[in-house]
Amino acid sequence: MLCAAINRSQTVSHQVSCNDCSLSPICLPLAVAPAQLDQLDRIIHRGRPLKRGEHLFRATDGFSSVYAVRSGALKTYVVSDEGEEQVTGFYLPGEVLGMDGISTAHHVSNAKALETATVCEIPFAQLETLSQQIPSLQHHFFRLMSNEIRSDRELHMLLGKKNADDRVASLLLSLSARHQRRGLSDNIFRLPMSRYDIANYLGMAVETVSRIFTRFQQQQWLRVDGREIEILDRGSLCGQNHDPAMELLL
Amino acid sequence: MLCAAINRSQTVSHQVSCNDCSLSPICLPLAVAPAQLDQLDRIIHRGRPLKRGEHLFRATDGFSSVYAVRSGALKTYVVSDEGEEQVTGFYLPGEVLGMDGISTAHHVSNAKALETATVCEIPFAQLETLSQQIPSLQHHFFRLMSNEIRSDRELHMLLGKKNADDRVASLLLSLSARHQRRGLSDNIFRLPMSRYDIANYLGMAVETVSRIFTRFQQQQWLRVDGREIEILDRGSLCGQNHDPAMELLL
DNA sequence: CGGCTGATTGATTGTGCTCAATCAGTGTGG
DNA sequence: CCACACTGATTGAGCACAATCAATCAGCCG
Numbered sequence: 203m204l205c206a207a208i209n210r211s212q213t214v215s216h217q218v219s220c221n222d223c224s225l226s227p228i229c230l231p232l233a234v235a236p237a238q239l240d241q242l243d244r245i246i247h248r249g250r251p252l253k254r255g256e257h258l259f260r261a262t263d264g265f266s267s268v269y270a271v272r273s274g275a276l277k278t279y280v281v282s283d284e285g286e287e288q289v290t291g292f293y294l295p296g297e298v299l300g301m302d303g304i305s306t307a308h309h310v311s312n313a314k315a316l317e318t319a320t321v322c323e324i325p326f327a328q329l330e331t332l333s334q335q336i337p338s339l340q341h342h343f344f345r346l347m348s349n350e351i352r353s354d355r356e357l358h359m360l361l362g363k364k365n366a367d368d369r370v371a372s373l374l375l376s377l378s379a380r381h382q383r384r385g386l387s388d389n390i391f392r393l394p395m396s397r398y399d400i401a402n403y404l405g406m407a408v409e410t411v412s413r414i415f416t417r418f419q420q421q422q423w424l425r426v427d428g429r430e431i432e433i434l435d436r437g438s439l440c441g442q443n444h445d446p447a448m449e450l451l452l
Numbered sequence: 453m454l455c456a457a458i459n460r461s462q463t464v465s466h467q468v469s470c471n472d473c474s475l476s477p478i479c480l481p482l483a484v485a486p487a488q489l490d491q492l493d494r495i496i497h498r499g500r501p502l503k504r505g506e507h508l509f510r511a512t513d514g515f516s517s518v519y520a521v522r523s524g525a526l527k528t529y530v531v532s533d534e535g536e537e538q539v540t541g542f543y544l545p546g547e548v549l550g551m552d553g554i555s556t557a558h559h560v561s562n563a564k565a566l567e568t569a570t571v572c573e574i575p576f577a578q579l580e581t582l583s584q585q586i587p588s589l590q591h592h593f594f595r596l597m598s599n600e601i602r603s604d605r606e607l608h609m610l611l612g613k614k615n616a617d618d619r620v621a622s623l624l625l626s627l628s629a630r631h632q633r634r635g636l637s638d639n640i641f642r643l644p645m646s647r648y649d650i651a652n653y654l655g656m657a658v659e660t661v662s663r664i665f666t667r668f669q670q671q672q673w674l675r676v677d678g679r680e681i682e683i684l685d686r687g688s689l690c691g692q693n694h695d696p697a698m699e700l701l702l
Numbered sequence: 703c704g705g706c707t708g709a710t711t712g713a714t715t716g717t718g719c720t721c722a723a724t725c726a727g728t729g730t731g732g
Numbered sequence: 733c734c735a736c737a738c739t740g741a742t743t744g745a746g747c748a749c750a751a752t753c754a755a756t757c758a759g760c761c762g
Contacts, residue, residue: 280605288609302605304598311605330591337584344580347597348554354604355530355552355561359538361611362655366718397741405612407719412742428727428741616750647709657751662710678709706760715752725742732735 218272219243228296228383229270230324233342241332242339247323248272252315258299260312265303267323271295274319275394278302278311279402289403292316292395294380298324301347316394361405369404370414371439374424378433389436393429468522469493478546478633479520480574483592491582492589497573498522508549508563508571515553517573521545524569525644528552528561529652539653542566542645544630548574551597566644611655619654620664621692624674628683639686643679 220231220243234242247267251274252258258269258276271293278291278299290311293299303309304326333340360369382388393400397415401408418424423439425432433439470481470493484492497517501524502508508519508526521543528541528549540561543549553559554576583590610619632638643650647665651658668674673689675682683689 280609282609282613286613288605288612290605290608301598302601305595305602306598310602330587330594333590334584334587337580340583340590341580344593344597345555347594347601348551348556350601351552351597351604352555352560354601354608355540358540358604358607358611359530359532361608362538362652363532363536396739402612408740409720409742409744410718413718416742646707658709659711659752660750663750666710703762705762708757708759710755710757712755713753715750717749717751718747719749720747721745723742723744726740728737728739730735730737732733 225296233338245328251320254317256315258313259309261309263309265309267325268300270298270322272320275316276313278313280311289399366406366410389433475546483588495578501568501570502565504567506565509559510562511559513559515559517575518550520548520572522570525566526563528563530561539649616656616660621689639683
């Protein structure tokens with residue numbers, strides 16, 4: 203009895219509406235007119251926080267919802283036939299994950315909290331129904347999925363054509379941009395993921411990531427303190443994607 | 453005058469309706485009830501065939517449509533800052549391309565015909581409107597995009613964790629499966645793309661692809677004659693994705 | 703015929719992986 | 733409180749896989 207009461211009160215405390223959420227301008231609500239926002243609000247479930255290492259969903263789970271990150275960070279990963287893990291994405295506040303499961307009735311990836319995280323669960327069937335009524339929501343969701351595809355294309359380029367240095371630089375710049383989007387500093391931030399996750403995501407060995415971090419630091423492009431990152435020379439880091447100007451200087 | 457007449461008659465001859473198209477069961481029409489099929493049919497443009505090497509769209513073009521392949525084959529590719537091409541996908545009859553441009557108002561990749569190809573152009577704005585009226589069409593399009601994301605995840609695994617042999621084997625098996633889906637032989641087929649495109653797509657050098665084809669042939673897993681492929685030992689080819697049973701035999 | 707593209711094969715090189723050791727930080731149990 | 737184990741990160745040494753360089757060959761077309 204007591205337990206149930208506590209759970210209920212906890213649940214209530216998590217029931218922040220989209221109206222009160224600071225992420226509204228970059229999250230799903232941006233596609234919905236204020237007058238219709240409560241319709242979206244009503245279908246969203248806001249569960250208890252996930253602890254570091256806890257799963258939001260697993261590849262074997264039936265698919266029923268997509269999720270928007272409210273706080274913290276998560277990674278998604280798939281497991282190969284041989285049991286190898288492949289990290290397929292990192293998700294920060296305001297970002298939506300789980301869209302790869304729509305076509306298969308079950309999730310295809312696993313989602314695990316990298317640190318304490320809260321998410322908004324959006325039942326997909328209800329989202330589809332709502333999208334029938336709110337054209338801008340349908341449009342936004344098409345865009346959201348298209349964006350996922352687009353960034354996968356960029357990643358394909360990264361893994362196929364770029365060397366280890368470029369890959370690390372690109373990830374750092376991506377994280378930086380995503381921080382800025384939330385109104386946070388784009389130069390100083392904390393990595394939510396381990397070196398292992400970074401290496402795995404970028405298709406390289408942990409040792410290589412470590413070496414590159416120290417090298418970037420020696421070159422004064424970066425200040426690294428564990429997971430704390432400060433970008434000192436953004437230009438060089440960008441140009442790490444092989445600046446054509448560099449070639450002229452040789 | 454004569455020319456115009458010829459063009460018109462050509463145009464007419466391309467105006468096959470979805471009803472008459474043999475790809476209906478695996479293409480967009482599968483999501484639409486027969487009674488509503490003509491609504492979909494009316495928004496689709498069926499252009500003249502593309503010749504080998506011709507572009508369907510370029511990254512700089514404004515985005516307005518997605519495209520379904522009716523015959524032939526196309527590749528999509530992006531170009532990096534340094535001008536390097538990265539092939540991001542191959543598209544066979546019944547498959548839809550161009551969905552990466554939805555979120556950006558312009559295409560992000562280029563689409564080029566690998567051989568003579570015909571495509572159905574589907575204006576996206578009209579498709580969105582129609583999706584508002586036909587829930588199953590909206591649902592199917594969500595699934596279509598989700599599928600694209602899902603196969604990108606698998607590709608991520610392939611590029612991040614698998615060696616050159618695995619990558620080539622995977623591509624061959626994927627092409628085989630997609631042929632079977634169309635009711636064609638899954639063991640004998642013709643590669644629509646060059647060794648260069650295969651290498652580029654899989655993030656390796658042409659020479660490596662060539663060597664692997666000859667090795668697979670020596671092992672009697674494959675019969676290769678230029679672009680003609682016959683799969684002789686599907687099991688070994690699958691197991692090339694590192695069969696756990698192999699380890700037990702060592 | 704010569705020029706061209708696409709594919710194959712050989713020889714060499716190099717980037718990044720593997721193995722291995724060390725170290726710092728953290729939590730655990732005696 | 734300290735010894736211990738454990739995890740995450742860093743650094744070094746050697747090696748392997750695949751890239752690169754280079755040459756050859758087949759098919760095709762002007």
